[in-house]
Amino acid sequence: MSPTVLQSDHLTSPGLRHGFFTRQGGVSEGIYASLNGGLGSSDDAQAVLENRQRMADWLGVTPERFLSLWQIHSADVVRVTEPWPHIERPKADGMVTNQPGLALAIATADCGPVLFADAEHGVIGACHAGWKGVFTGVLEATLAAMEALGAKRNQIHAVLGPTISAKAYEVGPEFYARFHDTDSALARFFTESARPDHFMFDLPAFIKQRLHDAGLSNVQALYRCTYGEPDMFYSYRRTTHRQEPDYGRLISAITLVPAA
Numbered sequence: 001m002s003p004t005v006l007q008s009d010h011l012t013s014p015g016l017r018h019g020f021f022t023r024q025g026g027v028s029e030g031i032y033a034s035l036n037g038g039l040g041s042s043d044d045a046q047a048v049l050e051n052r053q054r055m056a057d058w059l060g061v062t063p064e065r066f067l068s069l070w071q072i073h074s075a076d077v078v079r080v081t082e083p084w085p086h087i088e089r090p091k092a093d094g095m096v097t098n099q100p101g102l103a104l105a106i107a108t109a110d111c112g113p114v115l116f117a118d119a120e121h122g123v124i125g126a127c128h129a130g131w132k133g134v135f136t137g138v139l140e141a142t143l144a145a146m147e148a149l150g151a152k153r154n155q156i157h158a159v160l161g162p163t164i165s166a167k168a169y170e171v172g173p174e175f176y177a178r179f180h181d182t183d184s185a186l187a188r189f190f191t192e193s194a195r196p197d198h199f200m201f202d203l204p205a206f207i208k209q210r211l212h213d214a215g216l217s218n219v220q221a222l223y224r225c226t227y228g229e230p231d232m233f234y235s236y237r238r239t240t241h242r243q244e245p246d247y248g249r250l251i252s253a254i255t256l257v258p259a260a
Contacts, residue, residue: 020161038249094127094142113252123151166202168227
């Protein structure tokens with residue numbers, strides 16, 4: 001069974017391959033069924049490696065060049081020049097490269113996976129855009145790192161993959177206050193929930209606005225809710241509500257195709 005993959009026409013180019021992998025098309029079982037790519041999950045390690053092999057094959061790279069980060073909800077970004085062993089993956093939440101044949105793979109389970117490409121100048125990026133990383137600047141740091149490799153901001157395309165939607169993302173008063181107290185204009189990303197003093201937070205809209213504010217005009221979101229489509233996506237919040245012990249991770253990845 002081949003992986004089920006979502007794509008965007010914003011990242012369709014002869015020099016690029018990309019995919020927002022769903023949870024379908026792998027070998028994991030139980031709560032991890034089936035295409036769990038999470039190296040940090042408690043799933044069977046060999047199943048995870050087989051799943052990642054399938055994703056790497058789909059992208060046209062070897063497993064050793066299918067690279068992930070140890071994600072820490074930061075604004076830290078690394079430049080990728082060569083493969084690393086998965087047990088030595090750097091702690092960061094964004095990565096960029098101009099090296100063909102290296103796949104940049106982001107793991108998520110409600111947070112926003114953002115893939116970037118300037119196909120004209122041969123520079124790509126990927127970042128894990130949870131609220132904390134977006135709040136502290138991971139999107140802007142990824143764009144700056146791409147520019148350092150020769151990308152032009154007005155030619156960078158960014159696509160937000162499956163992410164928890166506002167209708168599923170309830171937060172408490174402290175969360176709202178953190179945003180409002182920083183900038184009262186950020187209140188527009190919140191609506192009141194049915195519970196007193198609680199709010200529904202629109203993470204996809206927040207991500208898209210930060211990208212636009214950073215000077216990108218080519219921004220797209222797939223608008224697929226990880227919480228609301230259990231057959232397609234893993235969700236940390238859904239797992240928490242179900243009181244399950246762990247959860248799988250979705251992988252979103254992009255690579256530059258080597259010249260023939």
